[in-house]
Amino acid sequence: MAEPEWESLEQCLEKHLPPTDLREVKRLLYGKETRKLDLPSQALECAAEGDFELQGYAFEAAEEQLRGPRTVRVGLVQNRIPLPAEAPVAKQVSALHRRIEAIVEVAAMCGVNIICFQEAWTMPFAFCTREKLPWTEFAESAEDGPTTRFCQKPLAAAVSLSASESDCGRPCTEVVSHTGEEAQHGGGLPHPGAGRSARGRAVEHGRRHLQLRRRPGQDQEEPHPQSGRLQRATAFVFQSTYYMEGNLGHPVFQTQFGRIAVNICYGRHHPLNWFMYSVNGADIIFNPSATIGALSESMWPIEARNAAIANHCFTCAINRVGKEHFPHEFTSGDGKKAHKDFGYFYGSSYVAAPDSSRTPGLSRTRDGLLVAELNLNLCRQVNDVWNFKMTGRYDMYARELAEAVQPDYRPHIVRE
């Protein structure tokens, strides 16, 4: 396996390949070239000072007669945990808030409209340990926990302040934030007995597929401190316990920037998750993840990208970075000795488009912000060329699948 310090596929190819070959290799690997965004110098300076990578690309679409371009800028954030996993819980959360705030400020300078953080971004990815304490303490109230407040107020203000001066001229920002949610007894969670819940053994036990849950209380409107215009911070917090699957189906959220959905982490392995979000009209599907090299690095460039192609939509794949050390040894069910870290989270966040093009990945090793400008018109344009929505035999699949889930299903096998 590549050592952590091996920076990225792109960097390696750019270093060694002659220009004509590089162009061909990139075309084969990444499809039609995405235009590099001209990002503000202030943003580039802040990223350098803050020691995180900043890249920007634009996906373009053909001009149409009746529709103007529908551009939206998304921001994908990948990061290490700034404090060791052994530090006090509150300090870790607060350090993560500060780190993300610095990155979000740069996103704001870049005119980002929708920003998405990595899976379980307010904590180490401690679920691999299968321990409960202190990890369950990272779960927060989705109504008014510190992270919900963080997403609603200072963060949204930072973004809208700068975004109003950006190219896009739209001061509002959507925040896609995935954290553990504190369950309330009798509060409507499917497993109220769980008390405070966090996520984790799901990877081992499957049946995660946590679904996005937006509580009404999280939509707040407040006057913009400078312009007086309305801003709206929408914090998405997920219903999530160790064992419970979601029961909300595949909802899509209509925002002012387009229809978005969130397919969390392991959910990316199931093409039918992406598909159902697409059936419900998603233009952009975010996939906040946490996954390591030994497990999944060669699948990473395939799954979200296939979903963008198959569903005529954009997908945003986000992975965390670095190695996280835990106080107690644990095993990973892979026949190897007990260890104190899960492995190396390889970053490599990217955006994929319906025309099978994609951005390069962020680094395998550094914190980073990937800004991508999407022209959502591309979704319908590609649909008009390839017609997957028209040609899908959905009635047949529905019938076959309904049969296949019956306990007495006999697979359709033709024997010699």
Next chain:
Amino acid sequence: MAEPEWESLEQCLEKHLPPTDLREVKRLLYGKETRKLDLPSQALECAAEGDFELQGYAFEAAEEQLRGPRTVRVGLVQNRIPLPAEAPVAKQVSALHRRIEAIVEVAAMCGVNIICFQEAWTMPFAFCTREKLPWTEFAESAEDGPTTRFCQKPLAAAVSLSASESDCGRPCTEVVSHTGEEAQHGGGLPHPGAGRSARGRAVEHGRRHLQLRRRPGQDQEEPHPQSGRLQRATAFVFQSTYYMEGNLGHPVFQTQFGRIAVNICYGRHHPLNWFMYSVNGADIIFNPSATIGALSESMWPIEARNAAIANHCFTCAINRVGKEHFPHEFTSGDGKKAHKDFGYFYGSSYVAAPDSSRTPGLSRTRDGLLVAELNLNLCRQVNDVWNFKMTGRYDMYARELAEAVQPDYRPHIVRE
């Protein structure tokens, strides 16, 4: 777009990258390394003489206590049309039979158990022209047309003759052959009025998803000329007209080498096709295709590979090679001028495994045979690690999809 003479991604990377970087790049792009097969020198010589590429790789699985390895060798054949598309129909078919026979003989030397040819291998890919004549004349009777006879007799004999001396020691061979099928009036085809049918406008009109159809008459048993053992040549011929979709669901064929299915060409774009074959138990899904660079080259490495990952099975993606010129100009609905060729078929056939590894691709430019030894135990082993079959919310998808195909379906959209 890469010129036809640009041979392959692999060749370019091997030429320019230092060994350590090459190893990392290959790991990221192709996953766990596949072992190079030690192919017989006679086979390599014949391939060189016959001017086609020959490559061989093995996918390995962990040893188990209760099951021995379940190895099967598949052969993927990609080729140009040997005669111009303007040559007389019978001569073209016969030249293709001869070309394929030469390649199949080499496959036999390599111990191939299941061989699959490219989509519509007995003809130029003339459907892009939207003309009927003479292309519909390439359609054949699935009962006793020349290609069915070709697949059943000389070809099977050639394979079994040599295969009996190979590593595998199993003289029998399955042939996956896709051709146009001659419809018979009242013969049970869904569109009996079509008379003789060929395939083609389907790409433009969608709703292809032609399903595999095996007629009972095609299974023949006859004594092996030398060993006296039984051999069995199974010719798969597809029900296919210009416009009709298949009505056979997603059957899987139990062969002595494992359970196989065929997802034809455009069917690869629909994850649910692969999925339904997998639900019915397929170990290996073949995807005989015909597709050109401008249209699909950056999707090619993604789709079949994602299907292998998502469904814990092997997939075999086969594309034809070269440019085919037609007598009359036609347009492709892409805003470009009328032309006499569809574009450049880029070959690049490959096999993908459930653990997200894959073989390198065959050349973009040359006829070729890719031999891959699959240990089918890998399917269950990967399933046991990732558990996609266990964690799929199939009951939920079935319910959601059944709702979604209703004419009055209202997408699940949460509005602000």
